[in-house]
Amino acid sequence: MDDTLDISGVSEEGEEQITSEQVFQQLEEIWVNERLSPNLMLCRTDITECILEQMQEMEENIARAKKTDLKVSLHQLELDRIRYVLSSYLRCRLEKIEKHAAYLIKKESSDGPSVSRLSPEEFMFAKELTSGVTSHLTASALKHMPKNLQTLNLEDSGKVPNLDHYVFLRVNKAEEGIIVDCETDVQNEDKIDLEVDAQHIMRYKLIENLVENQTVSLI
Amino acid sequence: MEHSEMEFIAEKQKVKIVPNFSMSKIYFISGEVGPFQPGLPTEVPFWLAISLRQRQKCVIHPPDWLTIESLEEIKEAETTTELFTPLPNTHFREMCQLLLTHAKSNIQNADAVRTLVKDIWDIRAAKLRSSSDKFIRVQAGHARIDNLTLMEINIARPFLLASLDHLHTLRTSKLHVERIVPTQ
Numbered sequence: 001m002d003d004t005l006d007i008s009g010v011s012e013e014g015e016e017q018i019t020s021e022q023v024f025q026q027l028e029e030i031w032v033n034e035r036l037s038p039n040l041m042l043c044r045t046d047i048t049e050c051i052l053e054q055m056q057e058m059e060e061n062i063a064r065a066k067k068t069d070l071k072v073s074l075h076q077l078e079l080d081r082i083r084y085v086l087s088s089y090l091r092c093r094l095e096k097i098e099k100h101a102a103y104l105i106k107k108e109s110s111d112g113p114s115v116s117r118l119s120p121e122e123f124m125f126a127k128e129l130t131s132g133v134t135s136h137l138t139a140s141a142l143k144h145m146p147k148n149l150q151t152l153n154l155e156d157s158g159k160v161p162n163l164d165h166y167v168f169l170r171v172n173k174a175e176e177g178i179i180v181d182c183e184t185d186v187q188n189e190d191k192i193d194l195e196v197d198a199q200h201i202m203r204y205k206l207i208e209n210l211v212e213n214q215t216v217s218l219i
Numbered sequence: 220m221e222h223s224e225m226e227f228i229a230e231k232q233k234v235k236i237v238p239n240f241s242m243s244k245i246y247f248i249s250g251e252v253g254p255f256q257p258g259l260p261t262e263v264p265f266w267l268a269i270s271l272r273q274r275q276k277c278v279i280h281p282p283d284w285l286t287i288e289s290l291e292e293i294k295e296a297e298t299t300t301e302l303f304t305p306l307p308n309t310h311f312r313e314m315c316q317l318l319l320t321h322a323k324s325n326i327q328n329a330d331a332v333r334t335l336v337k338d339i340w341d342i343r344a345a346k347l348r349s350s351s352d353k354f355i356r357v358q359a360g361h362a363r364i365d366n367l368t369l370m371e372i373n374i375a376r377p378f379l380l381a382s383l384d385h386l387h388t389l390r391t392s393k394l395h396v397e398r399i400v401p402t403q
Contacts, residue, residue, distance in 0.1 A: 021250040054248050077270055078247050166383040168372050180361040202361045219369055
């Protein structure tokens with residue numbers, strides 16, 4: 001009976017076997033990075049789908065098992081915690097997509113399929129949002145304007161993410177020669193070496209790539 | 220991020236408990252725990268420890284650094300140096316808060332410990348205020364902030380980052396103007 005609540009805790013990803021513990025650890029990291037970065041991070045459907053599978057398995061097990069108070073409620077507690085992290089992560093991404101929809105769609109088509117920031121569903125959402133906004137603005141204001149002013153260019157006039165936003169970061173892997181320029185009258189370019197476990201404040205643009213490949217993480 | 224979210228993240232930390240029930244290993248998605256034997260200490264994540272404590276099924280043992288002696292040492296080190304000293308735990312404040320709430324009976328002189336933790340917090344907060352003030356005055360583009368815990372960063376975050384962003388905008392627009400109208 002107790003066995004029904006045991007998840008083997010292993011999921012296969014290609015050649016490697018990753019434990020569910022590691023997947024959840026990764027989910028927490030991308031959750032914190034997503035919350036704290038001004039730009040939408042790269043799409044990680046691999047992690048979200050894996051976690052969803054684990055959660056569904058667990059829910060089925062709980063439904064099947066007897067209500068033996070303790071184990072069931074502890075599993076339920078953990079499930080609620082994971083659900084909170086996952087939904088907070090997805091909600092945060094949707095907020096950013098709502099703010100910068102037109103910009104993200106343009107970047108998506110120009111960047112190519114390997115560097116994808118929007119999952120297919122998110123892309124559909126962004127497209128529907130922009131078309132809805134466009135048709136609303138057209139119907140309520142634009143069509144009453146003189147003919148030659150009736151063009152609406154959302155990509156140029158819409159909000160662009162502020163990549164110069166300052167962020168706190170912690171270094172996971174050592175990296176050398178990050179340029180931090182002070183925009184004073186003299187172009188002072190300081191090179192900083194990032195040592196492991198050091199914490200810094202700097203502009204997001206300077207370390208954007210490092211966050212994506214997990215050399216640093218936002219705190 | 221909210222304080223409650225910081226606490227949520229801190230609850231992942233492992234803590235030692237002594238259960239009063241027995242159970243086989245539990246395989247959570249975030250790792251495995253157990254088996255539990257009454258009277259034998261075992262390590263579990265903090266959220267699990269809190270839940271068990273609320274059902275009165277275990278006793279939480281505070282970590283070694285939550286004693287009056289070690290806290291006094293930390294406070295001493297903190298008052299003497301100008302920089303921030305490393306604290307025993309990255310989630311120092313949240314762990315202290317949670318432990319004082321749920322494991323109060325196991326901490327000697329809980330009130331004195333609470334006062335010491337508050338003192339350490341106040342000293343560090345004052346240092347943080349003065350160093351952010353200096354940072355903004357100097358208008359540096361980068362700073363190194365080792366040994367700051369996540370809670371302190373979270374509290375400084377709204378003001379510090381917003382002011383740095385504004386300063387950056389002002390600096391870049393000034394530069395833009397100077398390119399168009401070069402100063403004599």
